Amino acid sequence: MSTPAAAPAPAPVAPLAAADTADAPIRLSGVRVAFGDRVVLDHLDLVVPRGKNVVIMGLSGTGKSVTLKAVAGLQKVNAGEIVVAGVHVENARRAALTSVRSKLGFLFQSGALIRWMTALENVALPLVENGVPRAEADARARKRLDEVGLGDSANKRPDEMSGGMAKRVGFCRATIANPAILLYDEPTTGLDPITKRTIDDLIVHGRDKFGATGVIVSHDLRGAMRTGDLIALLYEGRIAVVLPPREFIKCDHPIVREFVRDDGGAAGGK
Numbered sequence: 001m002s003t004p005a006a007a008p009a010p011a012p013v014a015p016l017a018a019a020d021t022a023d024a025p026i027r028l029s030g031v032r033v034a035f036g037d038r039v040v041l042d043h044l045d046l047v048v049p050r051g052k053n054v055v056i057m058g059l060s061g062t063g064k065s066v067t068l069k070a071v072a073g074l075q076k077v078n079a080g081e082i083v084v085a086g087v088h089v090e091n092a093r094r095a096a097l098t099s100v101r102s103k104l105g106f107l108f109q110s111g112a113l114i115r116w117m118t119a120l121e122n123v124a125l126p127l128v129e130n131g132v133p134r135a136e137a138d139a140r141a142r143k144r145l146d147e148v149g150l151g152d153s154a155n156k157r158p159d160e161m162s163g164g165m166a167k168r169v170g171f172c173r174a175t176i177a178n179p180a181i182l183l184y185d186e187p188t189t190g191l192d193p194i195t196k197r198t199i200d201d202l203i204v205h206g207r208d209k210f211g212a213t214g215v216i217v218s219h220d221l222r223g224a225m226r227t228g229d230l231i232a233l234l235y236e237g238r239i240a241v242v243l244p245p246r247e248f249i250k251c252d253h254p255i256v257r258e259f260v261r262d263d264g265g266a267a268g269g270k
């Protein structure tokens with residue numbers, strides 16, 4: 001684990017109602033992930049209540065992407081439990097994992113688009129895989145691309161896209177089938193402020209209209225304030241802080257203070 005910048009304050013964690021915890025579509029407890037000698041996650045606990053968005057913030061390399069992959073069953077864990085939609089993904093058999101993944105949309109940090117498919121084909125893929133007729137899948141994919149300002153780029157392939165375009169196509173693909181659970185790894189990194197806001201609004205819309213439960217990894221404090229019901233700080237392998245946005249920006253953790261300072265205090269922190 002990386003060396004701490006300063007000793008962290010005792011972890012402030014918002015008390016969740018018992019009902020929130022019992023019904024939570026995503027629960028991680030005591031999760032440990034190590035690569036050889038390097039322990040990335042250790043004693044990580046996190047509960048994502050139904051229909052809420054939890055934003056995970058933290059320094060680069062602290063394990064945010066590893067955490068999302070572990071939730072999706074794409075990263076083996078050395079210890080702990082991860083329950084997603086009622087399934088223990090840490091030791092699930094293939095059939096159970098397939099069932100979990102069918103409820104899950106994942107925007108990978110890298111985009112992970114299929115490089116021989118056009119933007120339209122990439123976005124339509126989850127629908128086609130779910131048996132939606134091709135014409136309807138294409139129409140819905142086209143509309144989704146329009147919403148993120150990519151109506152003119154439907155026929156571009158990933159190697160013809162800018163980084164921000166690929167990110168938006170990945171966003172469209174993750175959300176097109178309105179999955180119950182959404183994992184967004186840096187959905188707005190590298191986007192201009194206007195497009196950022198569009199994506200943030202679509203994330204909020206997905207929660208409000210379809211009741212999606214989301215985990216969003218972000219370095220953007222203002223976006224986190226807009227999209228998050230709770231903001232969590234990943235620090236030294238575990239969730240060190242989980243609080244509603246207005247309380248998060250006021251908490252004393254030194255890394256949170258750095259995020260607020262970097263934002264110029266515009267998000268409203270002390």
Ligand SMILES: Nc1ncnc2c1ncn2[C@@H]1O[C@H](COP(=O)(O)OP(=O)(O)OP(=O)(O)O)[C@@H](O)[C@H]1O
Pocket residue numbers: 035040058059060061062063064065066067109
């Ligand atoms: N498959 C792997 N094999 C070995 N080490 C890995 C692997 N995946 C991740 N790591 C290491 O785990 C640590 C956490 O990586 P992760 O990608 O989760 O960071 P992050 O918090 O998402 O960072 P960033 O903000 O830069 O995206 C890093 O030190 C990384 O090198």
Ligand SMILES: [Mg+2]
Pocket residue numbers: 064065066109185
């Ligand atoms: Mg990452």
